[in-house]
Amino acid sequence: MSLVAPKHVGSDATSQPSSAVIRNNLTLLNQTIADICRQCGRNPEDIRIVAVTKTHSEETIMEAFEAGIRDFGENKVQELVPKMAKLPDDIVWHMVGTTQTNKIKDLVGRVDWIHSISKVKYLKELEKRAARVDRIIRVLIQVNISGEDQKSGCEPEVISEILAYSAGLKQVTVHGLMGMASLTADRDEIRHQFRMLRQLRDDHRKFETDNIRLDELSMGMSGDYDIAIEEGATMIRLGTSLFGSRDYGV
Numbered sequence: 001m002s003l004v005a006p007k008h009v010g011s012d013a014t015s016q017p018s019s020a021v022i023r024n025n026l027t028l029l030n031q032t033i034a035d036i037c038r039q040c041g042r043n044p045e046d047i048r049i050v051a052v053t054k055t056h057s058e059e060t061i062m063e064a065f066e067a068g069i070r071d072f073g074e075n076k077v078q079e080l081v082p083k084m085a086k087l088p089d090d091i092v093w094h095m096v097g098t099t100q101t102n103k104i105k106d107l108v109g110r111v112d113w114i115h116s117i118s119k120v121k122y123l124k125e126l127e128k129r130a131a132r133v134d135r136i137i138r139v140l141i142q143v144n145i146s147g148e149d150q151k152s153g154c155e156p157e158v159i160s161e162i163l164a165y166s167a168g169l170k171q172v173t174v175h176g177l178m179g180m181a182s183l184t185a186d187r188d189e190i191r192h193q194f195r196m197l198r199q200l201r202d203d204h205r206k207f208e209t210d211n212i213r214l215d216e217l218s219m220g221m222s223g224d225y226d227i228a229i230e231e232g233a234t235m236i237r238l239g240t241s242l243f244g245s246r247d248y249g250v
């Protein structure tokens with residue numbers, strides 16, 4: 001069974017997936033997630049789909065919203081900010097891409113989750129900016145599990161330093177770890193990387209405090225979310241399997 005939507009071939013030049021395609025993909029995904037959970041003894045309610053909508057229009061996001069999705073993610077601040085401003089208040093917004101210090105101020109007024117915290121300097125800025133708008137931001141620490149240096153995320157040795165710093169923050173709560181597996185067809189290697197992230201999470205439980213609870217593991221994308229669920233993912237970040245392939249291949 002293919003989970004990837006057929007490329008939409010509508011007459012519109014933007015080639016956005018139709019409401020029917022999104023609903024069908026979501027139904028298939030929920031069935032597949034339920035099957036995987038049954039096989040590995042997990043509860044499907046413990047897995048949150050974050051719909052990654054980069055390159056997709058606000059109309060497409062609204063189709064997914066009407067299909068029942070409430071968690072949406074983007075990987076670029078300049079794309080996320082205008083979408084957050086226009087779309088419904090009850091969307092839970094996730095910044096899943098690499099952050100830059102000078103962009104954090106644009107996010108804090110509305111974003112709910114930032115998955116990509118990999119340095120203390122981002123937390124420092126987040127604390128300052130979130131205080132000004134009187135908001136609490138939920139974050140995940142992004143860890144480099146692929147071993148490829150072009151991938152973002154901190155090295156595993158740095159997690160404890162970031163957590164120790166986080167313990168003193170008032171505007172930030174830390175909920176777990178995020179990781180991206182290598183782009184490889186080697187599924188054993190992908191599993192190994194996800195397992196490592198879970199192990200790192202378990203190893204750092206000792207740092208938990210009032211504002212640090214490491215319950216979440218954001219791992220798994222359209223090509224590997226099945227492995228991620230088996231290895232303990234609580235958030236899977238899905239673009240292609242919901243919306244079809246992105247025309248501009250990001």
Ligand SMILES: *Cc1c(COP(=O)(O)O)cnc(C)c1O
Nearest residue numbers: 052075096221222237238239240
């Ligand atoms: C694009 C993106 C995804 C979703 O990718 P798909 O393979 O289309 O599901 C997930 N996480 C991040 C950080 C992304 O940038």
